[in-house]
Amino acid sequence: xxxxxxxxxxDVLESLNKRAATCPxxxxxxxxxxxxxxxxxxxxxxKNGKPGTGKGGALVPAAGDTAHAYTAPGPRDIRGPCPGxxxxxxxxxxxxxxxxxxxxxxxxxxxxxxxxYDLASFVATFGIIQDGNILTQxxxxxxxxxxxxxxxxxNTHNKFEADASMARTDxxxxxxxxxxTVNGTLFGQLVDDCQSSDYSxxxxxxxxxxxxxxxxxxxxxxxxxxxxxxxxxxCQLPLNSFANFASGSPNPTKDTISSFWGTTxxxxxxxxxxxxESIPEYWYNRPEAYAFGxxxxxxFSSYQTYPAPLGGNTGAPNTFAGLNYPGxxxxxxxxxxxxxxxxxxLLNLVTFGxxxxxxxxxxxxxxxxxxxxxxxxxxxxxxxxxx
Numbered sequence: 001x002x003x004x005x006x007x008x009x010x011d012v013l014e015s016l017n018k019r020a021a022t023c024p025x026x027x028x029x030x031x032x033x034x035x036x037x038x039x040x041x042x043x044x045x046x047k048n049g050k051p052g053t054g055k056g057g058a059l060v061p062a063a064g065d066t067a068h069a070y071t072a073p074g075p076r077d078i079r080g081p082c083p084g085x086x087x088x089x090x091x092x093x094x095x096x097x098x099x100x101x102x103x104x105x106x107x108x109x110x111x112x113x114x115x116x117y118d119l120a121s122f123v124a125t126f127g128i129i130q131d132g133n134i135l136t137q138x139x140x141x142x143x144x145x146x147x148x149x150x151x152x153x154x155n156t157h158n159k160f161e162a163d164a165s166m167a168r169t170d171x172x173x174x175x176x177x178x179x180x181t182v183n184g185t186l187f188g189q190l191v192d193d194c195q196s197s198d199y200s201x202x203x204x205x206x207x208x209x210x211x212x213x214x215x216x217x218x219x220x221x222x223x224x225x226x227x228x229x230x231x232x233x234x235c236q237l238p239l240n241s242f243a244n245f246a247s248g249s250p251n252p253t254k255d256t257i258s259s260f261w262g263t264t265x266x267x268x269x270x271x272x273x274x275x276x277e278s279i280p281e282y283w284y285n286r287p288e289a290y291a292f293g294x295x296x297x298x299x300f301s302s303y304q305t306y307p308a309p310l311g312g313n314t315g316a317p318n319t320f321a322g323l324n325y326p327g328x329x330x331x332x333x334x335x336x337x338x339x340x341x342x343x344x345x346l347l348n349l350v351t352f353g354x355x356x357x358x359x360x361x362x363x364x365x366x367x368x369x370x371x372x373x374x375x376x377x378x379x380x381x382x383x384x385x386x387x
Contacts, residue, residue, distance in 0.1 A: 023153075024076040025146035029099045029138070033067040033092035035111070044289075046110035046117075049103035054289035056114030057245060060279055061091060068092050070278045079275060080142030080154040081161045081168055081180035083261045084237065086277035088112060089141060099145050102128050102137040102375075112279070113241045116289035118379055125375040126230070126350050129364060130159040134371045142180065155180045158356040162227045164215040164308075166190055166207065166235060167261065172221040184271035186211075187263050191254055191271070198251040199238040205302030208235045212308040216320060223312035225355045226325060226345055232299045240295070245284040256280050292343075292379060300339040309333060312358050325355055327386075344385035347376060 035043060042062035044052030061068040068091045073079055078098030079086045085094065085105070093108040094100040102124045109120035132139030133149045140153035147153070154160045157171040161179055164170065167187040171179040193210070194203040208231070215222040242260045243252045258265065262277035309332035311323040322332025328345045329335065336344070351372040353363040364372070373380065 023143035023145060024078055024097075026076075026078070026097045026099045027146050029101075030095045030097045032094050032100070032104045032108070035107075036065065036067065039065055043111035044114060046107045046120075049106045051117035052107075052110040054110075054114065054116055055287075056285045056289065057287035058114075058285055060112050060283055060285050070276075071096060072276060073098075078140055078142040078145050078153075079277070080140070081165070082141060082154060082234075083182075083277050084113065084241065085141045085154070086262065087260055087279055090276070090278055094141075098141045099147075100139055100141060102139075105139070110289075112285065114285045114287075114289050115241070116291040118292040119290055119295060121375055122292055122346075122350070122379065125372055127154065127160060129350050129368050129372055130354075130362075131156055134368055158223065158225070158227065159354075159362065160227075160230075162225070162231055163219065163222050164208070164211040164224060164228070165231060166211065170215050170219045170222065173219050182261055182263060182273035184263065184273060187258075187261060187273075188269075188271045191257065194238075195254050198253075199243075199257065201236060201239060201298055201302065202305070204235040204238065205232070205306045208232055208302065209306035209308055216313065217317050220313050220316040220319070222317075222320075223357055224308060224310055225312070225323060225357075226310060226329065226349055227354060228308065228310060229299055229303070229342055229346055230349075232302050233295050235302065236295055236298050240286065240290050240298075243286070244280060244282075245286055246282055250286070256283075293339075293382075296339050296343045296346075300337075300342050303334075303342070304337075314358070321358060323355060323358060340383050343379070343383040347380055347383065347385050350376065351380075 039062045042058050046052030070091055073090060088094045088108045089096055089098050093112055094104040105124040106120045109115040127139050128134055128137055131152050131154050133147055140147055143153045143155050145153055157179055167182050167190060168179055169183045171177055190207060193207050197203040238252050238257055243250045244256050259278050259280040262274050263271045264274045265271055309322055310329050311321050311332040313319045314321055323329050334341050351369050353361055356362045
Protein backbone atom coordinates (compact mmCIF):
# COMPACT_ATOMS: atom_id res chain seq x y z
CA UNK A 1 0.00 0.00 0.00
CA UNK A 2 1.27 3.46 -0.86
CA UNK A 3 2.30 5.40 2.26
CA UNK A 4 -0.38 7.79 3.48
CA UNK A 5 -3.05 6.47 1.13
CA UNK A 6 -6.22 4.84 2.42
CA UNK A 7 -7.32 1.35 1.25
CA UNK A 8 -10.30 2.95 -0.50
CA UNK A 9 -8.03 5.39 -2.33
CA UNK A 10 -5.77 2.51 -3.39
CA ASP A 11 -8.79 0.62 -4.74
CA VAL A 12 -9.83 3.64 -6.78
CA LEU A 13 -6.28 4.15 -8.09
CA GLU A 14 -5.98 0.49 -9.08
CA SER A 15 -9.32 0.69 -10.90
CA LEU A 16 -8.27 3.87 -12.71
CA ASN A 17 -5.01 2.25 -13.82
CA LYS A 18 -6.91 -0.74 -15.19
CA ARG A 19 -9.33 1.51 -17.05
CA ALA A 20 -6.46 3.54 -18.52
CA ALA A 21 -4.94 0.32 -19.83
CA THR A 22 -8.22 -0.86 -21.36
CA CYS A 23 -9.61 2.44 -22.65
CA PRO A 24 -10.16 2.05 -26.42
CA UNK A 25 -7.44 3.86 -28.36
CA UNK A 26 -8.34 5.69 -31.56
CA UNK A 27 -5.19 7.15 -33.06
CA UNK A 28 -7.13 7.85 -36.26
CA UNK A 29 -10.53 9.41 -35.74
CA UNK A 30 -13.55 8.13 -37.61
CA UNK A 31 -14.97 11.64 -37.97
CA UNK A 32 -18.56 12.84 -38.04
CA UNK A 33 -20.91 11.99 -40.89
CA UNK A 34 -21.02 14.95 -43.28
CA UNK A 35 -24.07 17.13 -43.70
CA UNK A 36 -25.64 16.51 -47.10
CA UNK A 37 -26.34 19.52 -49.30
CA UNK A 38 -29.72 17.87 -49.87
CA UNK A 39 -30.81 19.15 -46.44
CA UNK A 40 -29.81 22.84 -46.47
CA UNK A 41 -32.97 24.00 -44.73
CA UNK A 42 -33.33 21.12 -42.28
CA UNK A 43 -30.45 22.19 -40.03
CA UNK A 44 -29.08 25.64 -39.16
CA UNK A 45 -26.36 25.47 -41.80
CA UNK A 46 -23.56 25.53 -39.20
CA LYS A 47 -20.39 24.25 -40.83
CA ASN A 48 -16.64 24.33 -40.20
CA GLY A 49 -17.08 25.73 -36.69
CA LYS A 50 -18.85 28.87 -37.91
CA PRO A 51 -22.22 30.37 -36.92
CA GLY A 52 -25.38 28.93 -38.42
CA THR A 53 -28.68 30.68 -39.01
CA GLY A 54 -30.14 30.03 -35.55
CA LYS A 55 -33.39 29.03 -37.22
CA GLY A 56 -34.70 25.85 -35.61
CA GLY A 57 -38.00 24.09 -35.13
CA ALA A 58 -36.73 21.35 -37.44
CA LEU A 59 -37.08 17.58 -37.44
CA VAL A 60 -33.79 16.02 -36.29
CA PRO A 61 -32.48 13.93 -37.92
CA ALA A 62 -34.03 15.28 -41.11
CA ALA A 63 -36.37 12.94 -42.94
CA GLY A 64 -34.24 10.72 -45.17
CA ASP A 65 -30.97 11.73 -43.52
CA THR A 66 -29.77 8.16 -43.01
CA ALA A 67 -26.20 9.34 -42.36
CA HIS A 68 -27.40 10.64 -38.99
CA ALA A 69 -29.71 7.79 -38.07
CA TYR A 70 -29.11 6.20 -34.67
CA THR A 71 -26.26 3.68 -34.59
CA ALA A 72 -25.63 1.81 -31.36
CA PRO A 73 -22.16 2.28 -29.87
CA GLY A 74 -19.81 -0.65 -30.28
CA PRO A 75 -17.52 -2.07 -27.59
CA ARG A 76 -14.63 0.16 -28.69
CA ASP A 77 -16.68 3.35 -28.93
CA ILE A 78 -16.02 5.82 -26.12
CA ARG A 79 -18.91 7.39 -24.23
CA GLY A 80 -18.82 9.61 -21.16
CA PRO A 81 -20.71 11.78 -18.65
CA CYS A 82 -22.51 14.12 -21.08
CA PRO A 83 -25.79 12.69 -22.45
CA GLY A 84 -25.96 15.37 -25.12
CA UNK A 85 -22.55 14.44 -26.54
CA UNK A 86 -23.23 10.72 -26.24
CA UNK A 87 -26.42 11.14 -28.28
CA UNK A 88 -24.58 13.20 -30.89
CA UNK A 89 -21.98 10.45 -31.23
CA UNK A 90 -24.63 7.74 -31.53
CA UNK A 91 -26.19 9.72 -34.40
CA UNK A 92 -22.83 10.45 -36.06
CA UNK A 93 -23.20 14.24 -35.68
CA UNK A 94 -19.80 13.96 -33.98
CA UNK A 95 -17.38 11.10 -34.48
CA UNK A 96 -19.05 7.80 -33.55
CA UNK A 97 -15.87 6.54 -31.87
CA UNK A 98 -16.16 9.31 -29.26
CA UNK A 99 -13.04 11.25 -30.28
CA UNK A 100 -14.42 14.57 -31.46
CA UNK A 101 -13.18 18.06 -32.29
CA UNK A 102 -14.01 21.67 -31.51
CA UNK A 103 -15.49 22.10 -34.99
CA UNK A 104 -17.68 18.99 -34.78
CA UNK A 105 -19.08 20.02 -31.40
CA UNK A 106 -19.80 23.62 -32.42
CA UNK A 107 -21.53 22.52 -35.63
CA UNK A 108 -23.56 19.76 -33.95
CA UNK A 109 -24.68 21.89 -31.00
CA UNK A 110 -26.11 24.43 -33.44
CA UNK A 111 -27.56 22.03 -36.01
CA UNK A 112 -29.06 19.52 -33.57
CA UNK A 113 -29.91 21.42 -30.37
CA UNK A 114 -30.09 24.90 -31.96
CA UNK A 115 -27.68 26.49 -29.54
CA UNK A 116 -26.55 29.95 -30.54
CA TYR A 117 -22.96 30.11 -31.72
CA ASP A 118 -21.74 31.87 -28.55
CA LEU A 119 -23.00 29.06 -26.28
CA ALA A 120 -21.82 26.30 -28.62
CA SER A 121 -18.35 27.85 -28.80
CA PHE A 122 -18.13 28.38 -25.03
CA VAL A 123 -18.97 24.75 -24.18
CA ALA A 124 -16.68 23.32 -26.88
CA THR A 125 -13.82 25.59 -25.78
CA PHE A 126 -14.35 24.63 -22.13
CA GLY A 127 -14.16 20.93 -23.05
CA ILE A 128 -11.00 21.31 -25.12
CA ILE A 129 -9.23 23.47 -22.50
CA GLN A 130 -10.03 21.22 -19.54
CA ASP A 131 -9.91 17.76 -21.07
CA GLY A 132 -8.62 17.87 -24.64
CA ASN A 133 -5.66 18.81 -26.82
CA ILE A 134 -5.60 22.48 -27.83
CA LEU A 135 -2.99 21.87 -30.56
CA THR A 136 -5.25 19.48 -32.46
CA GLN A 137 -8.53 20.74 -30.90
CA UNK A 138 -9.44 17.09 -30.27
CA UNK A 139 -11.42 15.84 -27.26
CA UNK A 140 -12.42 12.42 -25.95
CA UNK A 141 -16.02 12.53 -24.71
CA UNK A 142 -15.15 9.86 -22.13
CA UNK A 143 -11.90 8.13 -21.21
CA UNK A 144 -8.39 8.98 -22.39
CA UNK A 145 -8.87 7.38 -25.81
CA UNK A 146 -5.29 7.59 -27.05
CA UNK A 147 -4.96 11.40 -26.87
CA UNK A 148 -1.40 12.64 -26.56
CA UNK A 149 -2.17 14.78 -23.50
CA UNK A 150 -2.21 13.03 -20.08
CA UNK A 151 -5.16 13.24 -17.70
CA UNK A 152 -7.66 14.07 -20.44
CA UNK A 153 -11.12 13.04 -21.51
CA UNK A 154 -14.43 14.16 -20.02
CA ASN A 155 -14.35 11.33 -17.46
CA THR A 156 -11.53 13.16 -15.64
CA HIS A 157 -12.83 14.24 -12.24
CA ASN A 158 -13.23 17.92 -11.31
CA LYS A 159 -12.19 19.28 -14.69
CA PHE A 160 -15.49 18.94 -16.56
CA GLU A 161 -17.21 16.19 -14.56
CA ALA A 162 -18.01 17.20 -10.97
CA ASP A 163 -19.66 16.00 -7.75
CA ALA A 164 -23.43 16.31 -7.18
CA SER A 165 -24.27 15.83 -10.84
CA MET A 166 -27.87 15.12 -11.77
CA ALA A 167 -27.59 11.40 -12.39
CA ARG A 168 -24.05 10.22 -11.70
CA THR A 169 -22.35 8.95 -8.57
CA ASP A 170 -19.81 11.19 -6.85
CA UNK A 171 -16.26 10.15 -7.70
CA UNK A 172 -15.28 9.32 -4.11
CA UNK A 173 -18.46 7.32 -3.48
CA UNK A 174 -17.87 4.89 -6.33
CA UNK A 175 -15.60 1.93 -5.47
CA UNK A 176 -14.22 2.07 -9.02
CA UNK A 177 -14.10 5.85 -9.33
CA UNK A 178 -16.91 5.71 -11.90
CA UNK A 179 -18.43 9.19 -11.91
CA UNK A 180 -19.50 9.07 -15.56
CA THR A 181 -22.01 6.20 -15.89
CA VAL A 182 -25.67 7.01 -15.28
CA ASN A 183 -26.82 5.96 -11.81
CA GLY A 184 -30.34 4.53 -12.25
CA THR A 185 -31.36 5.43 -8.70
CA LEU A 186 -30.43 9.09 -9.13
CA PHE A 187 -32.07 9.23 -12.54
CA GLY A 188 -35.22 7.82 -10.99
CA GLN A 189 -35.16 10.57 -8.36
CA LEU A 190 -34.94 13.15 -11.15
CA VAL A 191 -37.95 11.64 -12.91
CA ASP A 192 -39.96 11.37 -9.68
CA ASP A 193 -39.16 14.93 -8.65
CA CYS A 194 -39.65 16.79 -11.90
CA GLN A 195 -41.82 14.76 -14.27
CA SER A 196 -45.06 16.34 -13.00
CA SER A 197 -43.66 19.84 -13.63
CA ASP A 198 -42.45 19.00 -17.15
CA TYR A 199 -38.86 19.37 -15.95
CA SER A 200 -39.30 23.08 -15.35
CA UNK A 201 -36.31 25.28 -14.60
CA UNK A 202 -37.56 25.76 -11.05
CA UNK A 203 -37.81 22.03 -10.41
CA UNK A 204 -34.39 21.38 -11.92
CA UNK A 205 -32.89 24.05 -9.66
CA UNK A 206 -34.54 22.46 -6.65
CA UNK A 207 -33.27 19.04 -7.72
CA UNK A 208 -29.73 20.41 -8.05
CA UNK A 209 -29.95 21.65 -4.45
CA UNK A 210 -31.18 18.20 -3.38
CA UNK A 211 -28.12 16.62 -5.00
CA UNK A 212 -25.89 19.14 -3.20
CA UNK A 213 -27.39 18.14 0.15
CA UNK A 214 -27.05 14.42 -0.64
CA UNK A 215 -23.37 14.79 -1.46
CA UNK A 216 -22.77 17.06 1.53
CA UNK A 217 -24.14 14.45 3.92
CA UNK A 218 -22.57 11.33 2.36
CA UNK A 219 -19.28 12.28 0.68
CA UNK A 220 -16.40 13.30 2.92
CA UNK A 221 -14.45 14.46 -0.14
CA UNK A 222 -17.37 16.38 -1.66
CA UNK A 223 -16.25 19.48 -3.54
CA UNK A 224 -18.67 22.07 -4.90
CA UNK A 225 -16.34 24.44 -6.71
CA UNK A 226 -17.04 27.11 -9.31
CA UNK A 227 -17.63 24.30 -11.79
CA UNK A 228 -20.96 23.92 -9.96
CA UNK A 229 -22.23 26.83 -12.07
CA UNK A 230 -21.49 24.76 -15.15
CA UNK A 231 -23.43 21.90 -13.53
CA UNK A 232 -26.31 24.31 -12.89
CA UNK A 233 -26.23 25.05 -16.59
CA UNK A 234 -26.61 21.37 -17.45
CA CYS A 235 -29.72 21.33 -15.25
CA GLN A 236 -31.34 23.59 -17.85
CA LEU A 237 -30.83 21.06 -20.66
CA PRO A 238 -33.99 18.93 -20.27
CA LEU A 239 -36.25 21.89 -20.93
CA ASN A 240 -34.03 24.01 -23.15
CA SER A 241 -32.22 21.43 -25.27
CA PHE A 242 -33.88 18.02 -24.97
CA ALA A 243 -37.54 19.06 -25.12
CA ASN A 244 -39.44 17.95 -28.21
CA PHE A 245 -40.93 21.01 -29.92
CA ALA A 246 -43.16 18.90 -32.19
CA SER A 247 -46.40 20.79 -32.88
CA GLY A 248 -45.01 23.71 -30.91
CA SER A 249 -45.01 21.90 -27.56
CA PRO A 250 -41.85 22.63 -25.50
CA ASN A 251 -42.51 20.17 -22.69
CA PRO A 252 -40.18 17.20 -22.16
CA THR A 253 -41.64 13.86 -21.15
CA LYS A 254 -40.27 10.89 -19.29
CA ASP A 255 -39.75 9.14 -22.63
CA THR A 256 -37.88 12.13 -24.05
CA ILE A 257 -35.59 12.42 -21.05
CA SER A 258 -34.88 8.69 -20.81
CA SER A 259 -34.04 8.54 -24.51
CA PHE A 260 -31.36 11.23 -24.21
CA TRP A 261 -29.99 9.75 -20.99
CA GLY A 262 -29.93 6.20 -22.36
CA THR A 263 -32.05 4.69 -19.59
CA THR A 264 -34.71 1.99 -19.43
CA UNK A 265 -37.42 1.68 -16.79
CA UNK A 266 -37.73 -1.82 -15.32
CA UNK A 267 -40.93 -3.60 -14.39
CA UNK A 268 -40.45 -2.68 -10.72
CA UNK A 269 -40.15 1.02 -11.58
CA UNK A 270 -36.37 1.25 -11.19
CA UNK A 271 -34.11 2.56 -13.95
CA UNK A 272 -31.11 1.01 -15.71
CA UNK A 273 -28.51 2.67 -17.94
CA UNK A 274 -28.50 1.04 -21.38
CA UNK A 275 -25.70 3.06 -23.09
CA UNK A 276 -28.04 3.87 -25.98
CA GLU A 277 -28.41 7.66 -25.68
CA SER A 278 -30.46 8.72 -28.68
CA ILE A 279 -32.55 11.51 -30.17
CA PRO A 280 -36.21 10.48 -29.78
CA GLU A 281 -38.22 9.63 -32.88
CA TYR A 282 -40.06 12.55 -34.51
CA TRP A 283 -38.06 15.02 -32.42
CA TYR A 284 -38.11 18.73 -33.34
CA ASN A 285 -35.47 21.05 -31.91
CA ARG A 286 -36.09 24.42 -30.29
CA PRO A 287 -37.29 27.17 -32.69
CA GLU A 288 -35.10 29.97 -31.25
CA ALA A 289 -31.39 29.59 -30.70
CA TYR A 290 -30.35 29.07 -27.07
CA ALA A 291 -27.88 31.84 -26.22
CA PHE A 292 -25.05 32.06 -23.68
CA GLY A 293 -26.69 35.08 -22.05
CA UNK A 294 -29.99 33.22 -21.64
CA UNK A 295 -28.46 30.25 -19.84
CA UNK A 296 -26.43 32.62 -17.63
CA UNK A 297 -29.65 34.34 -16.53
CA UNK A 298 -31.18 30.93 -15.76
CA UNK A 299 -28.12 29.79 -13.81
CA PHE A 300 -28.16 32.96 -11.72
CA SER A 301 -31.89 32.62 -11.05
CA SER A 302 -31.38 29.03 -9.82
CA TYR A 303 -28.42 30.10 -7.68
CA GLN A 304 -30.52 32.81 -6.01
CA THR A 305 -33.61 30.64 -5.50
CA TYR A 306 -31.88 27.42 -4.43
CA PRO A 307 -28.46 28.50 -3.15
CA ALA A 308 -25.65 26.00 -2.78
CA PRO A 309 -22.46 27.56 -1.38
CA LEU A 310 -19.10 26.91 -3.03
CA GLY A 311 -16.60 24.87 -1.08
CA GLY A 312 -16.32 21.32 0.17
CA ASN A 313 -16.12 18.81 2.98
CA THR A 314 -12.81 18.42 4.77
CA GLY A 315 -12.58 14.62 4.96
CA ALA A 316 -15.90 13.64 6.51
CA PRO A 317 -19.57 14.26 5.65
CA ASN A 318 -21.06 17.55 6.84
CA THR A 319 -17.70 19.24 7.47
CA PHE A 320 -18.27 21.92 4.82
CA ALA A 321 -15.81 24.81 4.48
CA GLY A 322 -16.38 27.73 2.12
CA LEU A 323 -14.11 28.31 -0.84
CA ASN A 324 -12.10 31.48 -1.45
CA TYR A 325 -11.37 32.16 -5.11
CA PRO A 326 -9.83 35.65 -5.36
CA GLY A 327 -11.90 38.09 -7.33
CA UNK A 328 -14.94 35.85 -7.55
CA UNK A 329 -15.75 33.83 -4.40
CA UNK A 330 -15.35 34.72 -0.72
CA UNK A 331 -16.25 32.23 2.03
CA UNK A 332 -18.29 30.20 -0.45
CA UNK A 333 -20.38 33.07 -1.85
CA UNK A 334 -20.12 35.02 -5.10
CA UNK A 335 -18.53 38.41 -4.57
CA UNK A 336 -20.42 39.73 -7.61
CA UNK A 337 -23.84 38.10 -7.25
CA UNK A 338 -25.20 39.14 -10.64
CA UNK A 339 -25.65 37.37 -13.98
CA UNK A 340 -22.57 39.26 -15.18
CA UNK A 341 -20.64 37.93 -12.20
CA UNK A 342 -21.61 34.35 -13.07
CA UNK A 343 -20.67 34.87 -16.71
CA UNK A 344 -17.25 36.32 -15.87
CA UNK A 345 -16.58 33.54 -13.35
CA LEU A 346 -17.28 30.84 -15.96
CA LEU A 347 -15.26 32.63 -18.62
CA ASN A 348 -12.40 33.06 -16.14
CA LEU A 349 -12.42 29.33 -15.37
CA VAL A 350 -11.92 28.56 -19.04
CA THR A 351 -9.26 31.19 -19.59
CA PHE A 352 -7.16 30.98 -16.43
CA GLY A 353 -8.01 27.76 -14.58
CA UNK A 354 -10.28 26.50 -11.83
CA UNK A 355 -10.05 25.28 -8.23
CA UNK A 356 -10.18 21.48 -8.08
CA UNK A 357 -10.29 21.31 -4.28
CA UNK A 358 -10.31 23.67 -1.31
CA UNK A 359 -6.55 24.12 -1.62
CA UNK A 360 -5.57 23.25 -5.19
CA UNK A 361 -5.87 25.26 -8.39
CA UNK A 362 -5.73 23.83 -11.89
CA UNK A 363 -3.83 26.42 -13.92
CA UNK A 364 -4.07 26.64 -17.68
CA UNK A 365 -0.98 27.18 -19.81
CA UNK A 366 -0.28 30.27 -21.85
CA UNK A 367 -1.23 28.32 -24.98
CA UNK A 368 -4.52 27.28 -23.42
CA UNK A 369 -5.27 30.83 -22.33
CA UNK A 370 -4.51 32.08 -25.82
CA UNK A 371 -6.80 29.46 -27.33
CA UNK A 372 -9.61 30.42 -24.94
CA UNK A 373 -9.35 34.17 -25.49
CA UNK A 374 -9.20 33.60 -29.23
CA UNK A 375 -12.47 31.68 -29.15
CA UNK A 376 -14.26 33.63 -26.42
CA UNK A 377 -12.90 37.16 -26.73
CA UNK A 378 -16.26 38.55 -27.84
CA UNK A 379 -17.99 37.12 -24.76
CA UNK A 380 -15.30 38.52 -22.46
CA UNK A 381 -15.91 41.94 -24.02
CA UNK A 382 -19.71 41.62 -23.99
CA UNK A 383 -19.80 40.96 -20.24
CA UNK A 384 -16.95 43.42 -19.55
CA UNK A 385 -14.89 40.75 -17.79
CA UNK A 386 -11.50 41.89 -16.52
CA UNK A 387 -8.62 40.09 -18.21
